[in-house]
Amino acid sequence: MVTANRAGAVLTIDLNSISANYRFLRNLAAPAKCGAVVKCDAYGLGLKPIAKTLAEEGCNIFFVATPDEAFELHTELKKFERKFSIYMLNGLGSHGIEVCNQYISPVLNSLKDIEIWSAYCSRTVSAHPAIVNFDTGISRLGLDKTETVKVLNDHSLLGSISIAYVMSHLACADEPEHPLNLQQNQKFKNIIDNLCGRHLSSLSNSAGLFLGKDYHFDMVRPGAAIYGIGCTSSDRKNLNPAITLKGEILQTRIIDRDSTVGYGAEGVVKKSSRIATVSLGYGDGLFRQLGNKGYGFIEGHRVPIIGRVSMDLVTINVTDLPETKCYAGKMVEFIGVHQSVDELAENAGTIAYEIITAFGNRLFRKYVGG
Numbered sequence: 001m002v003t004a005n006r007a008g009a010v011l012t013i014d015l016n017s018i019s020a021n022y023r024f025l026r027n028l029a030a031p032a033k034c035g036a037v038v039k040c041d042a043y044g045l046g047l048k049p050i051a052k053t054l055a056e057e058g059c060n061i062f063f064v065a066t067p068d069e070a071f072e073l074h075t076e077l078k079k080f081e082r083k084f085s086i087y088m089l090n091g092l093g094s095h096g097i098e099v100c101n102q103y104i105s106p107v108l109n110s111l112k113d114i115e116i117w118s119a120y121c122s123r124t125v126s127a128h129p130a131i132v133n134f135d136t137g138i139s140r141l142g143l144d145k146t147e148t149v150k151v152l153n154d155h156s157l158l159g160s161i162s163i164a165y166v167m168s169h170l171a172c173a174d175e176p177e178h179p180l181n182l183q184q185n186q187k188f189k190n191i192i193d194n195l196c197g198r199h200l201s202s203l204s205n206s207a208g209l210f211l212g213k214d215y216h217f218d219m220v221r222p223g224a225a226i227y228g229i230g231c232t233s234s235d236r237k238n239l240n241p242a243i244t245l246k247g248e249i250l251q252t253r254i255i256d257r258d259s260t261v262g263y264g265a266e267g268v269v270k271k272s273s274r275i276a277t278v279s280l281g282y283g284d285g286l287f288r289q290l291g292n293k294g295y296g297f298i299e300g301h302r303v304p305i306i307g308r309v310s311m312d313l314v315t316i317n318v319t320d321l322p323e324t325k326c327y328a329g330k331m332v333e334f335i336g337v338h339q340s341v342d343e344l345a346e347n348a349g350t351i352a353y354e355i356i357t358a359f360g361n362r363l364f365r366k367y368v369g370g
């Protein structure tokens with residue numbers, strides 16, 4: 001049995017924060033509906049507990065990326081005996097059709113997807129309506145320019161399928177001033193108009209939701225904001241942090257000024273120093289890029305990481321802290337009230353999304369609230 005104490009490092013996820021964030025976003029989006037993006041194991045936080053929490057909050061539109069994720073989510077949501085929609089953002093791929101049922105349907109990203117889906121619908125009366133995705137500028141998934149023109153000139157290409165929404169996806173929503181936001185919004189409106197407003201529509205992720213009413217359409221698709229990360233720092237002030245990451249101090253030692261710390265002898269000190277070694281490493285998701293760069297916190301005091309981060313360990317310089325605050329068994333916070341995921345990510349040269357989806361399997365996951 002893994003317990004918090006034996007694991008060495010603890011990832012705490014506050015389900016009450018997740019609920020509160022979802023409620024906040026739903027109110028902000030109203031009268032548009034608010035779906036929830038739970039792809040990649042709910043951004044690394046655990047698909048089952050997160051989906052359960054959101055379902056209890058009344059969410060009934062869910063987005064995953066892959067067929068496997070859709071299947072796993074359906075297994076969890078079945079328990080609620082309610083009508084749910086599960087959409088697969090990555091489309092049908094080669095095997096997606098196998099998991100489709102009255103709850104699971106694809107986001108159709110190409111004419112090929114539409115063709116496969118039409119054939120499926122013609123032999124399946126209970127097919128869940130699908131979403132048609134038009135690429136308006138991210139050049140990643142969705143009907144491209146040529147395919148979009150084809151569909152707009154011949155609506156019968158969509159004729160035989162039942163459509164829940166038409167959608168598109170913003171490339172730069174986290175930069176509110178970026179001109180691509182308005183361009184994509186306008187292109188998307190033109191598509192909706194051309195289709196005679198026959199379909200419900202969806203454009204925005206978390207950051208798009210914060211761009212205002214003109215970006216809400218009929219449904220929004222936040223992921224990050226539900227987990228309290230990403231968006232702009234001012235928008236994030238409205239969200240509740242949900243994640244705490246702490247590692248246990250295993251040993252402390254005094255080193256003299258000629259000593260170095262860690263692999264490659266890259267941790268150097270200017271004077272005799274006290275070093276604490278913490279049970280948390282890149283294998284747990286503490287990025288190597290934080291070596292000699294990032295920080296931990298002990299009782300609110302900032303302590304710098306010294307030397308490289310290794311697989312199971314990180315060393316911190318605790319010279320400026322009294323010994324009474326820093327001893328074997330003490331927990332060091334790397335994400336929590338003193339340092340947000342976004343702040344840690346910035347020191348690691350990445351984004352909060354990458355930090356939380358990289359949390360390691362070894363971490364003891366503790367769910368509170370809910």
Ligand SMILES: *Cc1c(COP(=O)(O)O)cnc(C)c1O
Binds near residue numbers: 089
């Ligand atoms: C991942 C994803 C989202 C959610 O994005 P966030 O920035 O996490 O809110 C929404 N829509 C699509 C198409 C996505 O791929």
